[in-house]
Amino acid sequence: MSSIPTPDHLFWPTPAPVTSAVTENGQLRLAWADGAAHVFHPFWLRENCPCADCLHPGTREQLLDIRDLDLDIQVKRAEIDDEGAVCLRFSDGHDSRHHPGWLWAHGSD
Secondary structure, rough: OOOOOOOOOOOOOOOOOEEEEEEEEOOOEEEEEOOEEEEOHHHHHHHOOOOOOEEOOOOEEEEOOHHHHOOOOEEEHHHEOOOOOOEEOOOHHHHHHHOHHHHHHHHOO
């Protein structure tokens, strides 16, 4: 999973693979192979997008100005790619790809 970026360049172990990624009332709900489930707020996910447009690839300095985000942003599409990353499309048209271990560590149920 080294090709899946994280917002902090740290290693995040993935205790269990993601088995489903669905949108629910604009939020992201993940289910894990061990039976755990986590819900993620769309604004937080968008703010923490690890793509090169949102974070400087070398310094990890945030390039996205969160004041430019719509407070009512929603996750419109969620899927799991071939590497196990969670890929999202937001209501502002932005796409992001999140490391499952990073999401596991920051998830809430």
